[in-house]
Amino acid sequence: MDACPSLPDRPEPGPLRAALAAELDPRFADLRRFLDRRIAELSAELHAGVELADQSEARLAGEIARMQAQIAQLIAVPAAATRNSGLELEAVVQVTEAAANTILEAAEAIGDWIAAGRDAAAAPAIVERLNAIFEACSFQDLTGQRIRRAIQHLQQVEGALRTLAPAAEAPERPRVEVRTQARTVETAAGSSDLAQADIDALLNG
Numbered sequence: 690m691d692a693c694p695s696l697p698d699r700p701e702p703g704p705l706r707a708a709l710a711a712e713l714d715p716r717f718a719d720l721r722r723f724l725d726r727r728i729a730e731l732s733a734e735l736h737a738g739v740e741l742a743d744q745s746e747a748r749l750a751g752e753i754a755r756m757q758a759q760i761a762q763l764i765a766v767p768a769a770a771t772r773n774s775g776l777e778l779e780a781v782v783q784v785t786e787a788a789a790n791t792i793l794e795a796a797e798a799i800g801d802w803i804a805a806g807r808d809a810a811a812a813p814a815i816v817e818r819l820n821a822i823f824e825a826c827s828f829q830d831l832t833g834q835r836i837r838r839a840i841q842h843l844q845q846v847e848g849a850l851r852t853l854a855p856a857a858e859a860p861e862r863p864r865v866e867v868r869t870q871a872r873t874v875e876t877a878a879g880s881s882d883l884a885q886a887d888i889d890a891l892l893n894g
Contacts, residue, residue, distance in 0.1 A: 777839040781832045788828035795822045 795818040802811050 777835045781835045784828050788825040791825040
């Protein structure tokens with residue numbers, strides 16, 4: 690029989706370890722450089738994220754301040770409009786009261802003339818009083834214009850408040866009651882009502 694080939698001799702442990710170290714050390718060095726680079730990149734990204742968060746916070750604070758200024762401006766304009774509306778309505782009350790007094794005074798003068806015996810010479814004065822009544826009745830146009838302006842101002846207030854709080858339920862509005870001193874015309878005792886024929890006779894002279 691042929692003799693078995695002999696196996697090569699095993700290398701000594703020292704040279705094998707040196708060979709492995711020579712093979713792996715460069716790979717570990719590359720891995721260490723890669724990890725250092727990734728750590729530096731992650732640190733830079735984290736720092737940039739912190740700066741971006743700070744900028745976003747500052748930008749958000751600026752936006753909030755701008756919104757607060759806009760809200761204050763929106764509230765200031767309706768407040769001024771509300772004051773103007775109050776002045777308009779007060780003027781309506783004054784004009785209406787003055788016109789009502791003029792009408793009542795003219796009606797009292799006509800009633801006195803009729804109760805005195807229907808003096809024909811006083812017919813021009815009666816016509817003048819009637820014209821005063823017609824002129825006083827024109828207060829409706831003036832008060833209507835002022836009331837419309839006041840209503841427009843109040844609508845602007847409602848629109849601004851609805852924009853600020855669209856989901857808020859509108860509070861119940863208190864009713865404003867305006868009282869004026871009413872004057873009544875007292876007819877003389879025993880005098881009859883003025884009939885249409887008497888009015889025609891008065892105007893015809």
